[in-house]
Amino acid sequence: MAAASAGRLDPVDGRRTSGARGERVAAPAAPARPAAVRVRPGADEDLRPEAEAALRRLVGRDDAVLRDDQWTAIHALVAEQRRALVVQRTGWGKSAVYFVATSLLRARGSGPTIIISPLLALMRDQIAAAGRAGVRAATINSANVTEWDQIHEQISNGDIDVLLCSPERLNNPGFRDEVLPRLAADAGLVVIDEAHCVSDWGHDFRPDYRRIRTLLAELPEGIPVLATTATANARVTQDVAEQLEITGEGAGRSEVLVLRGGLDRESLHLNVLRLGDQPTRVAWLLEALRSTEGSGIVYCLTVSVAEQVAAQLKAAGLPVAAYTGRTDPTERESLEADLKANRVKALVATSALGMGFDKPDLGFVVHLGAPSSPIAYYQQVGRAGRGVDSALVVLLPGEEDQRIWEYFGSLAFPREDQVRATLDALSRGGTQSAQALETQVDLTRSRLEMMLKVLDVDGAVKRVKGGWEATGQGWTYEADRYARVEQARLAEQRTMLDYESTDGCRMAFLRRTLDDPDLRPDERCGRCDNCGGSTLPAAPTTEHVAQARKAMDVPGVVVEPRSMWPTGMATLGIDLKGKISPAEKTEPGRAVARLDGLGWSQPLRELFASTTPDGEVPVHLRRAAAQVLDAWDGLQVDGVVCVRSTTRPVLVEHLARGLAKYLDKPFVGFVGPLGGHEAPPRHDVNSAMRLAGVAQRLGLDLTPAASAGLAGRSILLVDDRVASGWTLAVAGRLLRQAGAGAVLPFVLAQQ
Structure with a gap:
C-alpha cells in the first residue's frame, strides 16, 4: 500500500502526511491463501474517480486520495463481490473502505451494508462520518432499545444505507430469527469490524462473534464481505481468513483477499x-x-x-x-x-x-x-x-x-463435567433461563452465560424467548483446543512481561x-x-x-446490602424468593477497602494471600478499622456479633472483640456453621449455589442471656471480607428474626 503523497491529506483524519513509506500488501506468515483481484477491463477508470469523490465527502477535504490498499479492497468488494480481510494499523482508514464501498454499491442498486462492531463509542462517530459522505446510517445496540422498531421500519422502507449492530444482537432470538435473515438476504455488503474477536486465538475473543461464521455461510451468493482489524498476528489472521471462506457450491471463489500492512505508528x-x-x-x-x-x-x-x-x-x-x-x-x-x-x-x-x-x-x-x-x-x-x-x-x-x-484467566471455558451438567439440566427441564440454570450448575453467572453462547454457536443449545433449550445434537468437548488456547494466553502474559x-x-x-x-x-x-x-x-x-499517599490512606467504602434472593432457590431446598423483607434485611455496611483498589487494598491483599497464616489483625489495619467506625455517620450499636470463620477464625474473632472494646459495647456471640458444616463454603460458584451453601450451614450461637436481650437492639455484624454478600445477608436475617432491630455489617475487605 502506498501512503498519500507528500502534501496530500491522510484519507482518515485529514492530517498532512510526509510521504513516508506506506504499508504494502502482504499475506500473513502462515498464509490464508490470499488471491489476486480479478480486474474488469476499464473498471479502475469507471470506479476510482467515483470512489475518491465519496472519500472526499467522507473526510471533508478536496485533496484526499485513496491509499493503494484501500482502493484494492474497495475494488474487490464492489467490482468482484469478493471476501476480504484488511489487517491495518489504527488510523489507517479501514472505515473509509466500507463507507466508500457502501456509497458505490448503493449507487448501483445494492441493499444496505450491515456492520457488526462491538465498539459503541465508535458507532456513534461512524454514523456522523457516514452522514458527511451522504450515507444514511443507524445503529441497533443495547444503548438505543427504544429506537429499534423505528430503525427496523426504516430498513424495510429502504431509508437506511448502513446498519451497525453489536455482536450481542446476533444472539437475540427475535433479531437473529426474524430481522437478521431479511437483512442478510437483501444486504449489499457485510462488514465485520474488530474481526480478531472471531478467533479464540485472539486476545479479545468474544463468543457472540462465533455466530458470524453461521451468518456468512447463509449469505446469498454474490454478497461481498469485509473483515477489518488492527490487531491480528499471523495465526489470528489465518484463522479469521479461513472462517471467511465460502464452502460448498461456489467454492471456486472461496479464496479470501488478505491485505496486511505495516503497523508502525510514527507519532x-x-x-x-x-x-x-x-x-x-x-x-x-x-x-x-x-x-x-x-x-x-x-x-x-x-x-x-x-x-x-x-x-x-x-x-x-x-x-x-x-x-x-x-x-x-x-x-x-x-x-x-x-x-x-x-x-x-x-x-x-x-x-x-x-x-x-x-x-x-x-x-x-x-x-x-x-x-x-x-x-x-x-x-x-x-x-x-x-x-x-x-x-x-x-x-x-x-x-x-x-x-x-x-483472576480474568480463571474465567476460561468451564470443565467438561460442568458443561455436561448444563446440557443435562436443559434436556431434563426444557427451556430455562440462566437464573434457573444457576440452581443446577456450579458456575458463576458470567461463566455460565459465556458457555451457553459457545454451545449455541456449536449447535448444542439454542437461545429462545424465555431462555435456553437443548437441541439434542451431539457435541464434543474440545479439551485439546481449550488447553492450547490457555497456553497461548499464558504465553501472551509472558510476552507482556x-x-x-x-x-x-x-x-x-x-x-x-x-x-x-x-x-x-x-x-x-x-x-x-x-x-x-x-x-x-x-x-x-x-x-x-506524601500527598498522594495521604489521599489513599483514608479507609472506608460502603457495603451495599443484598435486596433480592436469587430465582429458583426452592429447587435447592431453600425457601427464599423475591425481595428481601425490610424486617429481615441488613443496613448498608462498611469495609476498610476493596481488594482490587488502591491504598489500603495492598495490605489487605497481603493479609488474605494464601501464604499468609491466620493470626490477629495487624496493628495498622486495627487503626484503619477504627477510622472507618469514627467516620460512620450515625453509627449506633448495642453489641457486636462475629461470623465464625473456618479459614481465619483467629483473625475474625480478634477483629470483632477488638471493635467491641473500641466501641465499649458487649461482644454478644457468633453466627457460625452448624454441626456437620464445618468445611469452608465454596466461593467459585454462582449466586444461587453460594446462597444455598450459606443458608444450609449458618445458625445463631448466642448465650441465652444474649438471645433474651436481643430484641430491638442494633448489632454490628463482623466478618473478615465480603464477596457475594450472602453470608452477611443470611447472618443478618437470622439476627433480625431473633429480634434485632438493626444489623450493620463490618468487614475488612470487599471483593
Missing part, C-alpha cells in the same frame, strides 16, 4: 516507567497530566482503581472523569463528547471505553497497570497520535498486575509480536525510551508522593 513515543508503589505512580500521573499538552486516556485494570484514581485527580483540581463498566450508557456518551471537545483532561477508564474511541488529536495514553496481552496493549495505545505529530505513551506496571491477569523489561526498541517489539510484514531486522523506531527519543515528565517530589 507514538513508547515508555515504560517502573515506580515503587501506588502512591508514587499516582503522584507521577498527577504531575504528568499537569505538564503534558492535550487530552488523553488513563487506562486502569479494574473499576475500583479507575474510580479511585479519578476521584483523587479531581480532588487535586484536574478535570477528569471515570469511565467504566458501571458508567451509565447515557453518561458514557456525554463523557466521550467531553473528551473530544477537550472539556476534560482525561478519561480514567477501564477497557469499557473500548478501542474504537475516535479522537484524532488524542495526545497521550497512560496505563496504570499492564494489560495481559501486548496485542491488546498495542490496540489501546493506538488510539493516541492519529492527528498529531507526537503522542506520549507510558506504561506504569504494578505488582498487582499478574494477580489481576490470573518481556515488553516491560526489554532494552530493545519498544515499537519494534510490538510490531514483531503482531508479525508485522514490514518490520526489518534490527529496525528501531528512534522514538521510544530505549531508543532515546522520548522525554518523560519529571519524577514526583517526596512532597507530592
Whole structure:
C-alpha cells in the first residue's frame, strides 16, 4: 500500500502526511491463501474517480486520495463481490473502505451494508462520518432499545444505507430469527469490524462473534464481505481468513483477499516507567497530566482503581472523569463528547471505553497497570497520535498486575463435567433461563452465560424467548483446543512481561509480536525510551508522593446490602424468593477497602494471600478499622456479633472483640456453621449455589442471656471480607428474626 503523497491529506483524519513509506500488501506468515483481484477491463477508470469523490465527502477535504490498499479492497468488494480481510494499523482508514464501498454499491442498486462492531463509542462517530459522505446510517445496540422498531421500519422502507449492530444482537432470538435473515438476504455488503474477536486465538475473543461464521455461510451468493482489524498476528489472521471462506457450491471463489500492512505508528513515543508503589505512580500521573499538552486516556485494570484514581485527580483540581463498566450508557456518551471537545483532561477508564474511541488529536495514553496481552496493549495505545505529530505513551506496571491477569484467566471455558451438567439440566427441564440454570450448575453467572453462547454457536443449545433449550445434537468437548488456547494466553502474559523489561526498541517489539510484514531486522523506531527519543515528565517530589499517599490512606467504602434472593432457590431446598423483607434485611455496611483498589487494598491483599497464616489483625489495619467506625455517620450499636470463620477464625474473632472494646459495647456471640458444616463454603460458584451453601450451614450461637436481650437492639455484624454478600445477608436475617432491630455489617475487605 502506498501512503498519500507528500502534501496530500491522510484519507482518515485529514492530517498532512510526509510521504513516508506506506504499508504494502502482504499475506500473513502462515498464509490464508490470499488471491489476486480479478480486474474488469476499464473498471479502475469507471470506479476510482467515483470512489475518491465519496472519500472526499467522507473526510471533508478536496485533496484526499485513496491509499493503494484501500482502493484494492474497495475494488474487490464492489467490482468482484469478493471476501476480504484488511489487517491495518489504527488510523489507517479501514472505515473509509466500507463507507466508500457502501456509497458505490448503493449507487448501483445494492441493499444496505450491515456492520457488526462491538465498539459503541465508535458507532456513534461512524454514523456522523457516514452522514458527511451522504450515507444514511443507524445503529441497533443495547444503548438505543427504544429506537429499534423505528430503525427496523426504516430498513424495510429502504431509508437506511448502513446498519451497525453489536455482536450481542446476533444472539437475540427475535433479531437473529426474524430481522437478521431479511437483512442478510437483501444486504449489499457485510462488514465485520474488530474481526480478531472471531478467533479464540485472539486476545479479545468474544463468543457472540462465533455466530458470524453461521451468518456468512447463509449469505446469498454474490454478497461481498469485509473483515477489518488492527490487531491480528499471523495465526489470528489465518484463522479469521479461513472462517471467511465460502464452502460448498461456489467454492471456486472461496479464496479470501488478505491485505496486511505495516503497523508502525510514527507519532507514538513508547515508555515504560517502573515506580515503587501506588502512591508514587499516582503522584507521577498527577504531575504528568499537569505538564503534558492535550487530552488523553488513563487506562486502569479494574473499576475500583479507575474510580479511585479519578476521584483523587479531581480532588487535586484536574478535570477528569471515570469511565467504566458501571458508567451509565447515557453518561458514557456525554463523557466521550467531553473528551473530544477537550472539556476534560482525561478519561480514567477501564477497557469499557473500548478501542474504537475516535479522537484524532488524542495526545497521550497512560496505563496504570499492564494489560495481559501486548496485542491488546498495542490496540489501546493506538488510539493516541492519529492527528498529531507526537503522542506520549507510558506504561506504569504494578505488582498487582499478574494477580489481576490470573483472576480474568480463571474465567476460561468451564470443565467438561460442568458443561455436561448444563446440557443435562436443559434436556431434563426444557427451556430455562440462566437464573434457573444457576440452581443446577456450579458456575458463576458470567461463566455460565459465556458457555451457553459457545454451545449455541456449536449447535448444542439454542437461545429462545424465555431462555435456553437443548437441541439434542451431539457435541464434543474440545479439551485439546481449550488447553492450547490457555497456553497461548499464558504465553501472551509472558510476552507482556518481556515488553516491560526489554532494552530493545519498544515499537519494534510490538510490531514483531503482531508479525508485522514490514518490520526489518534490527529496525528501531528512534522514538521510544530505549531508543532515546522520548522525554518523560519529571519524577514526583517526596512532597507530592506524601500527598498522594495521604489521599489513599483514608479507609472506608460502603457495603451495599443484598435486596433480592436469587430465582429458583426452592429447587435447592431453600425457601427464599423475591425481595428481601425490610424486617429481615441488613443496613448498608462498611469495609476498610476493596481488594482490587488502591491504598489500603495492598495490605489487605497481603493479609488474605494464601501464604499468609491466620493470626490477629495487624496493628495498622486495627487503626484503619477504627477510622472507618469514627467516620460512620450515625453509627449506633448495642453489641457486636462475629461470623465464625473456618479459614481465619483467629483473625475474625480478634477483629470483632477488638471493635467491641473500641466501641465499649458487649461482644454478644457468633453466627457460625452448624454441626456437620464445618468445611469452608465454596466461593467459585454462582449466586444461587453460594446462597444455598450459606443458608444450609449458618445458625445463631448466642448465650441465652444474649438471645433474651436481643430484641430491638442494633448489632454490628463482623466478618473478615465480603464477596457475594450472602453470608452477611443470611447472618443478618437470622439476627433480625431473633429480634434485632438493626444489623450493620463490618468487614475488612470487599471483593
